[in-house]
Amino acid sequence: xxxxxxxxxxxxxxxxxxxxxxxxxxxxxxxxxxxxxxxxxxxxxxxxxxxxxxxxxxxxxxxxxxxxxxxxxxxxxxxxxxxxxxxxxxxxxxxxxxxxxxxxxxxxxxxxxxxxxxxxxxxxxxxxxxxxxxxxxxxxxxxxxxxxxxxxxxxxxxxxxxxxxxxxxxxxxxxxxxxxxxxxxxxxxxxxxxxxxxxxxxxxxxxxxxxxxxxxxxxxxxxxxxxxxxxxxxxxxxxxxxxxxxxxxxxxxxxxxxxxx
Amino acid sequence: xxxxxxxxxxxxxxxxxxxxxxxxxxxxxxxxxxxxxxxxxxxxxxxxxxxxxxxxxxxxxxxxxxxxxxxxxxxxxxxxxxxxxxxxxxxxxxxxxxxxxxxxxxxxxxxxxxxxxxxxxxxxxxxxxxxxxxxxxxxxxxxxxxxxxxxxxxxxxxxxxxxxxxxxxxxxxxxxxxxxxxxxxxxxxxxxxxxxxxxxxxxxxxxxxxxxxxxxxxxxxxxxxxxxxxxxxxxxxxxxxxxxxxxxxxxxxxxxxxxxxxxxxxxxxxxxxxxxxxxxxxxxxxxxxxxxxxxxxxxxxxxxxxxxxxxxxxxxxxxxxxxxxxxxxxxxxxxxxxxxxxxxxxxxxxxxxxxxxxxxxxxxxxxxxxxxxxxxxxxxxxxxxxxxxxxxxxxxxxxxxxxxxxxxxxxxxxxxxxxxxxxxxxxxxxxxxxxxxxxxxxxxxxxxxxxxx
Numbered sequence: 001x002x003x004x005x006x007x008x009x010x011x012x013x014x015x016x017x018x019x020x021x022x023x024x025x026x027x028x029x030x031x032x033x034x035x036x037x038x039x040x041x042x043x044x045x046x047x048x049x050x051x052x053x054x055x056x057x058x059x060x061x062x063x064x065x066x067x068x069x070x071x072x073x074x075x076x077x078x079x080x081x082x083x084x085x086x087x088x089x090x091x092x093x094x095x096x097x098x099x100x101x102x103x104x105x106x107x108x109x110x111x112x113x114x115x116x117x118x119x120x121x122x123x124x125x126x127x128x129x130x131x132x133x134x135x136x137x138x139x140x141x142x143x144x145x146x147x148x149x150x151x152x153x154x155x156x157x158x159x160x161x162x163x164x165x166x167x168x169x170x171x172x173x174x175x176x177x178x179x180x181x182x183x184x185x186x187x188x189x190x191x192x193x194x195x196x197x198x199x200x201x202x203x204x205x206x207x208x209x210x211x212x213x214x215x216x217x218x219x220x221x222x223x224x225x226x227x228x229x230x231x232x233x234x235x236x237x238x239x240x241x242x243x244x245x246x247x248x249x250x251x252x253x254x255x256x257x258x259x260x261x
Numbered sequence: 262x263x264x265x266x267x268x269x270x271x272x273x274x275x276x277x278x279x280x281x282x283x284x285x286x287x288x289x290x291x292x293x294x295x296x297x298x299x300x301x302x303x304x305x306x307x308x309x310x311x312x313x314x315x316x317x318x319x320x321x322x323x324x325x326x327x328x329x330x331x332x333x334x335x336x337x338x339x340x341x342x343x344x345x346x347x348x349x350x351x352x353x354x355x356x357x358x359x360x361x362x363x364x365x366x367x368x369x370x371x372x373x374x375x376x377x378x379x380x381x382x383x384x385x386x387x388x389x390x391x392x393x394x395x396x397x398x399x400x401x402x403x404x405x406x407x408x409x410x411x412x413x414x415x416x417x418x419x420x421x422x423x424x425x426x427x428x429x430x431x432x433x434x435x436x437x438x439x440x441x442x443x444x445x446x447x448x449x450x451x452x453x454x455x456x457x458x459x460x461x462x463x464x465x466x467x468x469x470x471x472x473x474x475x476x477x478x479x480x481x482x483x484x485x486x487x488x489x490x491x492x493x494x495x496x497x498x499x500x501x502x503x504x505x506x507x508x509x510x511x512x513x514x515x516x517x518x519x520x521x522x523x524x525x526x527x528x529x530x531x532x533x534x535x536x537x538x539x540x541x542x543x544x545x546x547x548x549x550x551x552x553x554x555x556x557x558x559x560x561x562x563x564x565x566x567x568x569x570x571x572x573x574x575x576x577x578x579x580x581x582x583x584x585x586x587x588x589x590x591x592x593x594x595x596x597x598x599x600x601x602x603x604x605x606x607x608x609x610x611x612x613x614x615x616x617x618x619x620x621x622x623x624x625x626x627x628x629x630x631x632x633x634x635x636x637x638x639x640x641x642x643x644x645x646x647x648x649x650x651x652x653x654x655x656x657x658x659x660x661x662x663x664x665x666x667x668x669x670x671x672x673x674x675x676x677x678x679x680x681x682x683x684x685x686x687x688x689x690x691x692x693x694x695x696x697x698x699x700x701x702x703x704x705x706x707x708x709x710x711x712x713x714x
Binding site: 040062063064065066068069070072073077082083085090093096097098099100101102103104105106107108111112114115116117118119120123128131132135136137138192193194196198199201203204205206207208209210229231232 | 551559560561562563564566567568570571574575579580581582583584585591594595597602606609610612615617618619620621622623624625626648650655656657658683684687688689690700711712713714
C-alpha cells in the first residue's frame, strides 16, 4: 500500500510516536538496528526499530540465504556481545542448509554470539519464539520459518509484537519460500541476492542484496535498494556502479518458485 | 611363553590380539552388575572390582552367602574369580591377588602375603626381597621409619594401608551426589500439587546447603518414591551453576509440563528426594550500590536462563552454540555443542581485509549432488542443475583444493575436492566442488556444499 501524500505519512508517523510514548512500559523507542547505509537508514527513520517486529521475505526459495544473512548481519553489526537468538525448525537444515559459523566469521560477524534453537514443528517454534522475545538481553531474535505458517495468525503475531515491545527486543521474522501476507510487522521486506561487483579475474565479490520495502507502518513503502556488505568496515553500502550496470536477468519474479526439497 | 612356542605345542591354537579397551568396557559392565550387591563398587583396573559390602551382606545371607552368589554369577558368565573379604579395601585386594594358602584369621593371612602384595614398582619389590624381607609379616615387625628411610615413603605408606593403619578410601564408580535433601511422609502424599510444593521446599533447602559450601548446582534430580515401590526420577540441567531455588523450580515445572506421561501419585508418594549430583564453585553475587546487578550481566543471565528453559523443554541437544574446530574439512570446521555444556569460545579463522567471504553462510551436510557441465573435464563449471533449476555460471573463482585428512586414515583413502565459488546469472553465489581429481577417480561427481550470502 502506497501512501498518497507525504503529509499523511508524516501524520501517521506522529500518531505512531504518540501511541508509543503512551505505551505502558515505554519499550517502543529503544533505538534502531542500523545498516550503516546512510540513505537506507534515513529513509526508514534511523533503521529497524528495536522493540518491533520486522519481516524478511526471501524473494525466491533460492534467496533464502540472502534473506537470512541480511537479518543476521543487521543484528551482528550491533556492538557488544549480546547474543543473537536464532530459532528454526529441525528440518530447516535440510532445506536451507546448516547455519555455518565459519561463513558468519567470514562476513565479519561473531559466531560465538549465536544461540541456535531447533524445534520439532512450527507450533513449538511459535511457543519458543514467544519465550525468546520476552527475554531481554539479546541483540535480536530471528525466527526462521519455511513455507506458509498458519499458526502465525494476526493474534499470534500481535502477541509476539507485544512481547518484543515489553522486553525491548527486536524480532526479525525470516519467512522463506512463502508469499507476503498481512501481519502486524513494523516493516516488511523482500530480500533477493544481487549480482556482486566483480573482483580481479572476474571472481565473485562482496555479498550483494536487493531489498524491497513492501510495508512500513511509519511511512511510504515501495522503495528498493541495492546494497553490498562491506566486511572490513562492517557497513552496508550502495552497490557500486559496475554491479548496477549488469542487466537484470530474465525470469526474475517476486513470486517464489517452490524448490524441490 | 613366546607365541611360536605355544603354537608348536598346540597345533590349532586360536590367537586373539589383546584389546584393553574392550577389557575395560567389560569390567565396567561387571561393575554395573555388581550394583546389585552394594552401590559402592570401585574399579580396580585392569581386572579387579572392589565392593564395599558394609551393611549389605545380610541381604544375601551373610558374607559367605554373598560370596557364593558372586561366584555363581561369575561362573555362569564364564569368568574365573578370585575373591577375598577383608576389613579394608587394600587388604582385600592384596588377599584376592596374592593369597596362596588359607590362614586362621585376616591378620595372619595378611602377614603371610609376599611383599609383591604392596603393589610397589618392580625395583622396590626386588630390593625388599634382596634385603631378606619376603613377606608382609617380615616387614611389619620393623619400624616404619626405617622402612621409609631405606625403601622410600611409598613402601611405608603401602604397608600402613595394607595393615589398616592408614585410610584407603574407595573411589566408587557411581559417586553419591554431594548434596541430597529428602522428605519422608508418615502418610502417603496423594496430590501432585502438594508434591510440587514439597519439591519447592526441598529446592530451597538445597539452595541453602549450596550457599554454605559456596557452590552452585548444574544438575538437579528429583525422585518421587511411590508407596507401591515405584520410583520416578526427573532431572534438569543448567548452563551456569545456580542456587536460585525459584529458577530450579521453574525448570522443574517446565520439565514436568513436557513429560509425555505425567507423574502419577498412584497410592501416594511416601518420600521425595532432591539430589544435586553436579556442583561447581559459585561465589556470592554482589549487588551494585544502586541496587540490581549490572545491566549487561543481567541481560546475559536472562539469555542463559532462557537457554536452560528451552533446553529443558526441547531437549538439551536442541539448544546449541557453535564452536570452531581445528580442521580444514569444511563440514567439520564447526562443532555444535548443547548450550548447557558449551566449552569457552576459541577464535575463528581470521579474514584477509579486502577479500570476499570464502566460506558460505549456509552449508549443506551432506553435500547435495548436482549435474554440472564444464568446458574441460577438470575446468570450472559452466552450468549446473540443482533442485531442478538450471543455473548459468557468470563468474567463478577457484579451484580451492581441499585434500582429505590422509593422516587419519590408514589406507590413505579419501578424495581431494576442488571447490569453486560461483555466481549465477541471477546474482546468487554458490559453493560447488568436484569430488575427486581425474587421476584419483574416472568420473568424479559434482556437489553443492553451500550458499553464500
